Amino acid sequence: MNLKKKILIGYGVAFSLMGLVVTWAIINLWSLGKTTDAILRDYYRSILAVENMLDALGRQDSGVLLMVMGDTRKGVSQYRENEAIFLEWLGRSKDSIAVKGELEAVQAIQANYGEYRRRSQLLTDMPDPERASLPETLKIYRESILPVFSQVKATCIELRTINEKTMYAVSEKARRVAKQTIWSTIMVASIASVLALFFSLVFAERLVLPLRRFVEAVRKISAGEFSVELSVETRDELGELALEFNRMTTELRRYHMMNVDRIVAEKNKADAILASIEDGLVVFDTDQRVTGINPAGRRILRVEPQGQDLLYCEQILPVRTVCEVVAATISSGSQPEIADDRRIITLSCGAETRHFLFSATAIGQKDQKLTGVVLLLKDITQLREFERLKSEFVMAASHELRTPLTSLGMSIDLLIEHASRYLPEREKELLQAAHDEVYRMKAMVHDLLDLSKIEAGRIDLEFESVPVALLFDNAREIFRGQINMKQIRLQIADVGHLPQVRADTNKIVWVLSNLVSNALRYVEEGGYIRLAAEMIGDFIHLSVEDNGVGIPAEYQSRIFQKFVRVDKQESGRTGLGLAICREIVRAHGGTIWVKSDPGQGSVFTFTVPIADPGGVKRKSA
Structure with a gap:
């Protein structure tokens, strides 16, 4: 019997029992819930029918009172209309x-309702009810119609009470049955778990014992004792492993005497690992000369196996940044x-x-x-394609959302302008909240559109040579009023000596404005x-x-x-x-980062290329 069959036999019974218990519990609970829902749904329909009958009956009585008061046409119309409603809901109740x-x-x-209708005919069938005196019609209503109305209403309330009590009793019974089912399931599942744990411990001990012998043997081999042999006591996979282990120790004893063979084996293993890696790997010496390259690297860089040791970094990698990082x-x-x-x-x-995506590691x-x-x-083509598709989807979704928003x-603005004075204070607050949320969503949609356009490379940048001082002055003018109102000092460093940058003025000023x-x-x-700049x-x-408070x-x-x-907790911000x-x-070819200490403030820094790199002296980082 192999190891797989032993494991299946050991755990099959326990897991089958647990699966059976769980299935049984799910079926019973589902059936109980379905039955309870069906019963409660019927009771709810009965209660709803009674409520509507009471409502229609009350309106009919109001129609009768209108006839008593002399408004015969309106009273008869209201009586007939609600009579049909009452009969409809009475039918549903049946x-x-x-x-x-x-x-x-x-x-x-x-x-009772039939009697009520019959007696109500005393008013609706009067030959000239408008000429009848009010005391006479009131007497007919009090003595003949009102008692029957009260009786119909009382029987409706009695029907509702019956359904409410029954529904509550059924609900309590279902709750008790469900509780009993849950506890019985927990008990049976606990018993099954104990049995499964017992089988696990027994079989684990039988499986671990040979493995412990393997571990002890491996430790001896690691210490240099290659004469270790394991006794084969079973015919399963562990027995086969013991046979192969003994063969391995025999080979190790033979290769232990041949140091060269060990070195070759290690080299072959390293070559196999390198060959199995799907990412490109290139090894350079301290002179940036290629000393090794795996098959994936040769395929990516289109390097032939012959003569690869005579190549340098600049010859196989056309991107200057990579060779600079290697150096x-x-x-x-x-x-x-x-930056990534x-x-x-x-x-x-x-x-x-x-x-x-490239990375360099020192050897x-x-x-x-x-x-x-x-x-x-590392090949990230699929990730870049996924990012592109995601940006296009966000752009399309944002564009479609802009018109309905x-x-x-506009609709909410019109409501606030023309209808808010007729609304209670609570509804005014809800309308204003809807107004704020709509405009926050519009701002998010616009930001998403801008971000998607930038990520997709569809934004038009008008590059020009711009003095850094002009960028700072534009940002200062935007916030002059807010800074004075909040009594904050806006400090601008002396940047007149710096060369001009190649940038889109509006876009870089937007970045500065957002950071300020x-x-x-x-x-x-x-x-x-403080606004500052450095070359x-x-x-x-x-x-x-x-x-400020820092990040x-x-x-x-x-x-x-x-x-x-x-x-x-801050509202109105999109996080974009x-x-x-x-x-x-990034569209300007630069990077942005932040340094911050909580409670001590923050420094946001981004880079913009110089307009004429060849005409200025550079400062190393």
């Missing part, structure tokens, strides 16, 4: 009879910090273009001389916001600093993602502003 006593109550209602890793011993979007490269693989242990760098090329907003607006919400009165390499680093550490890595808000900032900066 169709939903479900308990003892309900039939008698319905028959009593029918009989920096060789120089520092670790990969430099670089700058770690994505696009390569032509045959007839198609694919996207790869060599700590405190030892670096021997090379491993470059990993505009119509809804965020700072204004979290800076207390008397605080400050590093071919980029100008623009920063917005404040001494919690758990949000700092996610704050540029969509719909992420630090203060979830910083995501749009990130995409605008």
Whole structure:
């Protein structure tokens, strides 16, 4: 008997029992719920019929009173209309009879109502009721009609009481039965669980005992004792494993005497692992020369197996950024910090273009001389395509939502303008809440459209050479009134010596405005916001600093993602502003990040390329 059959036999009975118990409990509970729902539904229909009969009866009596008071035409019309309604609901009540006593109550209602109709004819059939005196008609109503009306009403209330009591009793009974079913199921399931646990312990012990022997043997082999052999006591998979283990130890003893064979085996194993990796792997020495490349890497970079050791990084990778990262890793011993979007490269693989995320890892242990760098090329083409499809879907959905939201907003505005004065205060508050939510949704839709256009590369950027001082001045003018009102100092560093940047003025000013607006919400009165810029390499680093409440550490890595808000209680915010900032900066070829200490303020920094990199002196980071 093999190991699989043993496991199936050991656990089959217990799991079958548990499955049977669970199935039985589900079937009973489902049947009980279905029956209870059906009964309660009938009672509810009966109660609803009685309520409507009482309502129609009351309106009929009001019609009779109108006839008594002399308004014969309106009274007869109201009486006839509600007479048909009463008879309709009386018929429905007959169709939903479900308990003892309900039939008698319905028959009593029918009989009393017939008498009520007959006596009401004394008024409706009077030859000239409008000439009859009021005392005379009132006397007919009090002595002949009112007692029968009260009797019909009393029998209707009695029918409703019967259904309510019966429905409550059935509900209580169903609850008790359900409780008993649950507890019985729990008890049987507990017994089955104990049995399953018992079988598990027994079979686990029988299975673990041979494995313990394997572990002990492996430990001896790890210590260099290759003469270990296991006794074969079973004919299942563990017995076969013991036979193979003994063969392995025999081979290990033979190869232990041949150190070269061990090295070759390790190399073959490493080559097999590299060959099985679907991502591209390229190994460089400290001179950036290729010393190894797996099949996936050769396929991606279109490198022939012959002569690969004579190639350098620049010869196989046309993207300069990758070789710069490899060189920096060789120089520092670790990969430099670089934004994720700058770690994505696009390569032509045959007839198609694919996207790869690269990373560099230094070869060599700590405190030892670096021997090379491993470059990993991970194919993310499907992820990029998924992002593109998602952006197109968001754009299409947002575009379709814009028109109905505009119509809804106009309708609510018209209601507020013309109808709010006729509404109670509670309805006014609901209408104003609807107004605020519609405009918040419109803002979110517009932000989503802008973000989707930017992500899809459909935004039109008008690049020009712009002084950094002009960008700061435009941002200051936008918030001049708010800053004075809140008594906050807006400090602008001296940036006149910096070169001009290549950017779309409106878009970069929008980014600055969004960052300043965020700072204004979290800076207390008397605080400050500082705009500064610095040239590093071919980029100008623009920063917005404040001494507000800061950003919690758990949000700092996610704050540029969509719909992420630090203060979830703050209304009117979509959580898309910083995501749009990130995409605008990316469209300019830059990056954006934040540094913040809770309680001490935040510094948002983004980069914009210099308009003329060749005409200025660069400052290294």
